[in-house]
Amino acid sequence: MTDDAVTELPSAARLDEAVASYRERGFVRLGRCVPPDLLAEMRARVDAMMQGELRYEGLFFQRDTDTGRYEDLGYGHGWVGPTLRYRKLEKLERDPVFLSFIQAPLFREVTRRLVGPAVTLYRAVVFNKAAETGGSDTPWHQDGGRFWGLDRDPGLQAWTALDDAPVDGGCLEVLEGSHRMGLATPLGGVVPARLLEEADAEARALPLPAEAGEVILLHNYAWHRTRRGRVGHARRALTVCYLDAATRCLRRKHAPRTFLRVF
Ligand SMILES: O=C(O)CCC(=O)C(=O)O
Numbered sequence: 001m002t003d004d005a006v007t008e009l010p011s012a013a014r015l016d017e018a019v020a021s022y023r024e025r026g027f028v029r030l031g032r033c034v035p036p037d038l039l040a041e042m043r044a045r046v047d048a049m050m051q052g053e054l055r056y057e058g059l060f061f062q063r064d065t066d067t068g069r070y071e072d073l074g075y076g077h078g079w080v081g082p083t084l085r086y087r088k089l090e091k092l093e094r095d096p097v098f099l100s101f102i103q104a105p106l107f108r109e110v111t112r113r114l115v116g117p118a119v120t121l122y123r124a125v126v127f128n129k130a131a132e133t134g135g136s137d138t139p140w141h142q143d144g145g146r147f148w149g150l151d152r153d154p155g156l157q158a159w160t161a162l163d164d165a166p167v168d169g170g171c172l173e174v175l176e177g178s179h180r181m182g183l184a185t186p187l188g189g190v191v192p193a194r195l196l197e198e199a200d201a202e203a204r205a206l207p208l209p210a211e212a213g214e215v216i217l218l219h220n221y222a223w224h225r226t227r228r229g230r231v232g233h234a235r236r237a238l239t240v241c242y243l244d245a246a247t248r249c250l251r252r253k254h255a256p257r258t259f260l261r262v263f
Pocket residue numbers: 127128138143157159224225226237239
């Protein structure tokens with residue numbers, strides 16, 4: 001794979017426009033940026049990792065629930081055998097194809113504008129909604145707060161559809177402008193039901209259906225969720241969170257994390 005694997009690098013003017021829209025709305029759609037052969041390669045690698053055919057030290061797995069309910073998810077079990085029914089795979093940067101994608105010129109240009117000149121990686125995760133079951137719901141949440149254990153808020157997430165993610169098939173949904181309200185709780189993560197009601201989130205949810213290869217930039221504070229996918233259609237999506245390279249890990253129980261420098 002070469003540096004121009006993400007082929008559609010928008011013009012500087014288009015990127016500036018996208019950045020302004022992201023700041024205003026908390027998200028922006030960059031359109032289809034990933035060529036089909038690269039998408040196919042990434043999907044095949046994700047499946048091979050789940051099946052245990054492609055292994056990397058330290059890869060993180062979370063098996064999905066059998067009920068489709070977020071509340072029923074198990075934690076700390078890791079890889080539990082070959083199945084396509086994992087919900088989450090993390091540390092995708094260990095795979096050279098994913099690492100090259102994370103470091104594509106498109107993301108260099110975006111992070112230069114939104115994060116700064118020196119950039120590290122907080123996480124590169126695939127969220128999977130398995131074809132066999134449609135996967136599970138991920139409730140309204142924010143990606144920041146004490147839960148993330150950082151000395152400053154994370155910078156930016158780039159969400160890439162590896163499969164089509166239609167309205168009734170697990171697309172990203174956002175509450176436009178919610179990033180401007182800051183953190184819903186100091187801990188971050190799932191937004192409490194009372195605040196969802198106050199914000200009328202159900203009625204204001206904005207679905208962002210995406211075709212495979214589309215990239216959406218998402219502010220970490222933007223309230224967002226995904227619902228179950230369609231049975232018979234896998235819905236895999238890659239989400240990459242970039243940090244200002246000055247960001248430090250605050251955790252005390254274990255040795256503080258260090259973050260991979262990507263730009
Ligand atoms: O794609 C998904 O199912 C969830 C994505 C998400 O919540 C995230 O990127 O933070």
